[in-house]
Amino acid sequence: MTAFLGSFCLFAKADVVRFIAEDLPPYHFLNEQGKADGVLVEIAKALKAHSGLEAKFDILPMARAHHELQTKSDVVMLAWLKTPSRAKNYQFLGVMCQTSASLMGLKSNIISLSSLEQAKQYRVSTIRGYYSEQYLKKAGFSEEHDLVLASHYKSMWHMLYRGRTDFVLTNTRTLQRELDELGLDPALLESKLTLHDFPSELHLAANLQFPKSQARKIQDSLKAIKLSGRYDEIVRKWRLLD
CATH class of the missing domain: 3.40.190.10 (Periplasmic binding protein-like II)
Known part of the structure; x- marks a missing residue:
C-alpha cells in the first residue's frame, strides 16, 4: 500500500x-x-x-x-x-x-554605426548565456577583443553609463523599465543600430x-x-x- x-x-x-x-x-x-x-x-x-x-x-x-x-x-x-x-x-x-534588438549607446558617444561589422572597432556588451552572446560570436566578436559579457542587465547598463563599454545589444522592449529600476536616465540613450536579422x-x-x-x-x-x-x-x- x-x-x-x-x-x-x-x-x-x-x-x-x-x-x-x-x-x-x-x-x-x-x-x-x-x-x-x-x-x-x-x-x-x-x-x-x-x-x-x-x-x-x-x-x-x-x-x-x-x-x-x-x-x-x-x-x-x-x-x-x-x-x-x-x-x-x-x-x-x-x-x-x-x-526587437538594437545596439544602444549614449547620445554623448557621437559614433554612428551603419553595420554590425563596423561595431567590431568598439566594445559591445550583452548578457552571458543569452542568444545575443551566440549571435555576436557568430558575427566574429570575441571576449579577447570587442565583446564584454555581463552576468545581469544591471551590470550591463552600469558599464555602459560609466563608459566601460560603447554599446549594448539588448531587447528594446524592456529597456525603459530596467533603466528606471537602476535610476539611470533613459534620455541619455539612443539606438545606434537596429538588428533586423535578430530573432x-x-x-x-x-x-x-x-x-x-x-x-x-x-x-x-x-x-x-x-x-x-x-x-x-x-x-x-x-x-x-x-
Whole structure:
C-alpha cells in the first residue's frame, strides 16, 4: 500500500507544470511580496486557468533556468527566442510576444554605426548565456577583443553609463523599465543600430520530454485566450504593446 501511494504521489507531482523565467521586468520578475509577477506570468496564469493544468511559477537566474529547461520534463520556459538550432531540440508551444534588438549607446558617444561589422572597432556588451552572446560570436566578436559579457542587465547598463563599454545589444522592449529600476536616465540613450536579422519572437518552450498532451493543452489555451481578447487585455494592462 505504501509503495502504491508513493507511486501515485510521484505521478501527481509530475502533472504539475513549472513555468520558469529569469528576472526580467516587465516580462517576469519577483514582486515586493516575493511572488512571480509580470505580463508573461499573468498570461501563463490565464493559460493555467483555461487549460485546467496544475502549475507553479518560479523566477530563477538565467543559467539555472536554462539548466532546468534542458533537464526537467515538467518545465516550460515563459519566453525563449526561437532559433533554427533550438527548434530541433525543444518544443515551441506558441508566441508569447514580439521584441526587437538594437545596439544602444549614449547620445554623448557621437559614433554612428551603419553595420554590425563596423561595431567590431568598439566594445559591445550583452548578457552571458543569452542568444545575443551566440549571435555576436557568430558575427566574429570575441571576449579577447570587442565583446564584454555581463552576468545581469544591471551590470550591463552600469558599464555602459560609466563608459566601460560603447554599446549594448539588448531587447528594446524592456529597456525603459530596467533603466528606471537602476535610476539611470533613459534620455541619455539612443539606438545606434537596429538588428533586423535578430530573432524577434519570444516563445513558450519545453524540452522534448515534456508530455505531448500537456503541450497541446497549453498550445490550445494560448490560441483561445488570444481569440477571446484576454491576451490583449493583459498586454494593455502592462502597457506592453506588440
